[in-house]
Amino acid sequence: MKNEKLTTDEYDALELVRRGGKQDLATACVGRNTKRLCGIKLMSFGRDKRLTLTEKGEEVLFLRRCVVGLRALAADPMAAVDDDVLRFLGRKSHILPLEAGGHALSERGRESLADIDQQEERR
Structure with missing residues (x-):
């Protein structure tokens, strides 16, 4: 896949x-x-x-929502992202909560987003 x-x-x-x-x-x-x-x-x-x-189809949709969420948070730390996506990205250390509210991308999150963008350019 x-x-x-x-x-x-x-x-x-x-x-x-x-x-x-x-x-x-x-x-x-x-x-x-x-x-x-x-x-x-x-x-x-x-x-x-x-x-x-199928289970695989649900996984594909969830991963797409995660990528869209990462991109939204990269553009605006106060962007509205679904709770399940925030929990997943936080658990994987891709985002960090901000004191003023919202979330910022961690170094790992920025690297993942750069890797995803690079893979999409190759296709």
Whole structure:
């Protein structure tokens, strides 16, 4: 999976499936991407013929939210980031709480973000 490059449209389809609901699953976005995302095991059809995210799909979405959160905190220490993402980034020592509120990237967080940016440039 590390070498799989997903498009924004594919990430959007994963997010729609994660949210659920019959109306969301009938979108063109999900229809366009179902075959590929099922093929790389990020989504699957259940016994009731409904699309669901696999554990791998949930992990991919969470990691994307972490990267987006890192970028948001790099730009603005007071940026709104989900609590589960903040806990994860704090546990991994990527962010440090500020006394005035908000969070700043640690050295490790800046290195990780630079590494992610470098990998995306290569693709």
